[in-house]
Amino acid sequence: MNPYDQVLDATISHLEKLKASGIKHVKVSQEILSSLTMPSSRAVETRASASPAATSTASGRSTIPVTPKPVAVAPSLPQSKVSLMESMAEEIKQVRGEGEIPGEKGLALEQVKQRAMVCVKCPHLASSRRNVVFGVGNIDSPLMFVGEAPGMEEDQEGEPFVGVAGQLLTKIIKAMGFGREQIYIANVLKCRPNTPGQTAGNRKPSEEEMKKCLPYLLAQIEIIQPKIIVALGGTAVEGLFGKTDGISKIRGHLRYLRNIPVMPTFHPSYLLRQQMLTEKRKVWEDMMKVMEHLQIPITEKQQGFFLKA
Ligand code: URA
Helix, strand or coil, X not given: CXXXXXXXXXXXXXXXXXXXXXXXXXXXXXXXXXXXXXXXXXXXXXXXXXXHHHHHHCCCEEEEECXXXXXXXXXXXXXXXXXXXXXXXXXXXXXXXXXXXXXXHHHHHHHHHHHHHCCCCCHHHHHHCCCCCCCEECCCCCEEEEECCCCHHHHHHCCCCCCHHHHHHHHHHHHCCCCHHHCEEEECCCCCCCCCCCCCCCCCCCHHXXXXXXXXXXXXXXXXXXXXXXXECHHHHHHHHCCCCCHHHHCCCCEEECCEEEEEECCHHHHHHCCCHHHHHHHHHHHXXXXXXXXXXXXXXXXCCCCCC
C-alpha cells in the first residue's frame, strides 16, 4: 500500500472509531476545512501558499461531521494528499489536547469525562463549582490514587490534588519512585462540596453526593484497570465501599473493588495536621505494600524512610 493510502486508511479508521464511540463531530481549523471542501488542486495550492496571516485568521475552529471524506483529495497528487491527511490527524490530536491520537481507552474515558463535565445530578454543586475535576494522569498506569473531593485550589484549576495536600501526595508518589504524571489521580466526588456562607474551608462530601458521583469513578476504574488503587482517607474508602470502620483500623489492609485491590491509607491532609513521624511511617508502610504488589524493588534507603534516626 502506498503512503497516501496508508494515511488515508488510518484516518478513515480513526474517524470510524470516533463515530462508533458516539463522537459525532471533530473540530478542524478553517484551513483544513477549506482544503477538504475545495477542488483538490486548489486545496494543495492554498496549503502550499498559506501565509502566516492566512493561518492566523483561521484560528477560529469549525466542526465537521465525523464522516471520512477521502473524495475531497485528488488521486493525481499523492504527496499533497498525504500531508493533508496528516494535518487532519494532527488537528484531531491538538483539538483533543493529547500528544497522540487516543486509543480505545482514551476515547472511552473521554466519553465519561464529557458526561461528568455537564453533570447536574447535584444541582447545588453544579451551580457552585468552577470546574468539574474529573481526574488526571496516565490512563495506562498500574497505580491509581483516589481522594475524596476537590478543594478550593482543585476547583479553581480543574485538577485533583494541586493544593498543599496535593503537594504532599506528589512527594509520596516521588518517594515511591514514580513521577506524578505516571500515575492516575481522581476523587470520589468530581465537584467541590459547596460551603454556603463560608469563605474558606472544605466540607466532607455527603453520602448522597458520593452515591450520585460514584458511577463516574467506577467507570474510570473500569476503563483504566489499574493493578492497585490507593484510597486516601476514610471518606474515599467510604465513597468506594460504603460505611466502614475508621481509617486507623482499616489502613494497610487490602480490600477488593471489582477484583481490583484497594489499599486504604491516611489522607495526606491528615499527615499535614498530624506531623508525627509514626503517622508518616504508617502511610509509607502502606505504600511499600503497594510497591510490593506492583513488584517494584524497594531500596534499603526507601525501607528506612520515616524511621527514627
Ligand atoms: N483532597 C482530596 O481528597 N482531593 C483533592 O483533589 C484535593 C484534596
